[in-house]
Amino acid sequence: MMFARVAIIGLGLEGGSIGLAVRAYLPGTTTTGYDINPATRERAAERGLVDRVCPTAIEAVREADLVIFCVPPGAMGQAAAEIAAVLPPDCLVSDVGSSKQAIARALSEALPNHTVIPAHPVAGTENSGPDAGFAHLFRNRWCIVTPPQHTNLLKLTELVAFWEALGANVEIMDAEHHDLVLAVTSHLPHLIAYTIVGTASDLEDVTQSEVIKYSAGGFRDFTRIAASDPTMWRDVFLSNRDAVLTMLQRFTEDLTALQRSIRVGDGDALFSHFARTRAIRRSIIEEGQDDSRPDFGRGDHEKS
Numbered sequence: 001m002m003f004a005r006v007a008i009i010g011l012g013l014e015g016g017s018i019g020l021a022v023r024a025y026l027p028g029t030t031t032t033g034y035d036i037n038p039a040t041r042e043r044a045a046e047r048g049l050v051d052r053v054c055p056t057a058i059e060a061v062r063e064a065d066l067v068i069f070c071v072p073p074g075a076m077g078q079a080a081a082e083i084a085a086v087l088p089p090d091c092l093v094s095d096v097g098s099s100k101q102a103i104a105r106a107l108s109e110a111l112p113n114h115t116v117i118p119a120h121p122v123a124g125t126e127n128s129g130p131d132a133g134f135a136h137l138f139r140n141r142w143c144i145v146t147p148p149q150h151t152n153l154l155k156l157t158e159l160v161a162f163w164e165a166l167g168a169n170v171e172i173m174d175a176e177h178h179d180l181v182l183a184v185t186s187h188l189p190h191l192i193a194y195t196i197v198g199t200a201s202d203l204e205d206v207t208q209s210e211v212i213k214y215s216a217g218g219f220r221d222f223t224r225i226a227a228s229d230p231t232m233w234r235d236v237f238l239s240n241r242d243a244v245l246t247m248l249q250r251f252t253e254d255l256t257a258l259q260r261s262i263r264v265g266d267g268d269a270l271f272s273h274f275a276r277t278r279a280i281r282r283s284i285i286e287e288g289q290d291d292s293r294p295d296f297g298r299g300d301h302e303k304s
């Protein structure tokens with residue numbers, strides 16, 4: 001049975017996209033929403049991100065059978081505590097946070113008597129806020145669901161069906177493994193982008209206008225990533241600290257090896273490394289996993 005009433009807490013990119021996607025793909029489901037920011041609530045109502053924008057979180061969840069927290073990772077616990085007294089006992093609790101172990105802990109501490117099944121749609125952009133969301137964000141994207149052991153299987157099945165209805169391909173994984181995988185595929189790349197854009201702008205001998213003028217190359221792609229929301233990414237690094245530090249250690253070793261190849265003039269080492277990474281990119285494209293977001297200029301692919 002599909003959820004009849006979904007409450008969305010946080011009406012930015014992810015929450016807004018879920019609301020719009022439910023309207024587009026699940027006509028039998030009604031949505032309520034709440035955001036802590038009054039201006040965001042107003043804009044969410046104007047855009048019709050949910051059927052009913054509520055003035056409090058308590059009102060938004062009062063009759064919900066699924067509540068999805070779409071707030072920054074560091075705000076999950078507080079947002080959940082706010083509704084603890086009124087959340088219907090059978091309501092399933094989920095979220096969309098980019099890290100999973102710390103958020104799972106925060107949600108189940110705040111709502112100890114509810115079933116909590118965290119999830120992470122690996123779908124987003126560098127934009128945030130109530131104007132950033134769109135209904136097809138999740139289409140043909142992975143959504144990683146990280147149920148705790150011995151979870152309610154009926155509710156798990158319902159949550160999987162919910163994400164599939166929004167167009168996502170669902171993968172089930174334990175939260176610890178999720179955090180390790182995402183540390184290298186998403187969190188570390190963001191950290192690298194934040195670093196390189198900062199480094200380029202701090203240079204004494206290269207002007208800001210030169211950086212902008214000649215950013216047609218790789219740098220421009222990094223500036224897109226480095227434009228991502230500061231609050232969210234601060235929270236991602238603090239909430240997935242251990243896995244990020246593990247991957248950063250490995251990355252630093254590999255960077256130092258390349259640094260040495262350059263210093264000693266070992267062209268063969270550089271060439272074979274770059275040949276290997278080119279092959280990885282090509283195999284990703286062959287598997288149809290290349291990025292099809294509209295902002296990549298390749299058009300919006302339908303699920304095949």
Ligand SMILES: NC(=O)C1=CN([C@@H]2O[C@H](COP(=O)(O)OP(=O)(O)OC[C@H]3O[C@@H](n4cnc5c(N)ncnc54)[C@H](O)[C@@H]3O)[C@@H](O)[C@H]2O)C=CC1
Pocket residue numbers: 009010011012013014015034035036037040070071072073075078079096097098099120121122123124125126127128129130132229232236
């Ligand atoms: N941006 C992205 O590409 C992706 C983000 N995520 C995750 O989704 C979550 C939300 O991120 P976005 O939608 O991108 O951020 P966003 O900044 O667009 O939206 C977050 C919203 O939460 C609201 N908020 C903050 N604290 C609140 C509280 N206590 N109660 C109610 N509302 C509150 C903010 O006012 C804001 O409107 C984060 O946990 C993030 O890790 C997951 C996948 C992709």
Ligand SMILES: O=C(O)C(=O)Cc1ccc(O)cc1
Pocket residue numbers: 097098121122123124125126186225
């Ligand atoms: O815009 C990009 O390149 C992203 O990487 C989007 C993104 C950001 C955070 C996530 O947890 C998942 C996806």
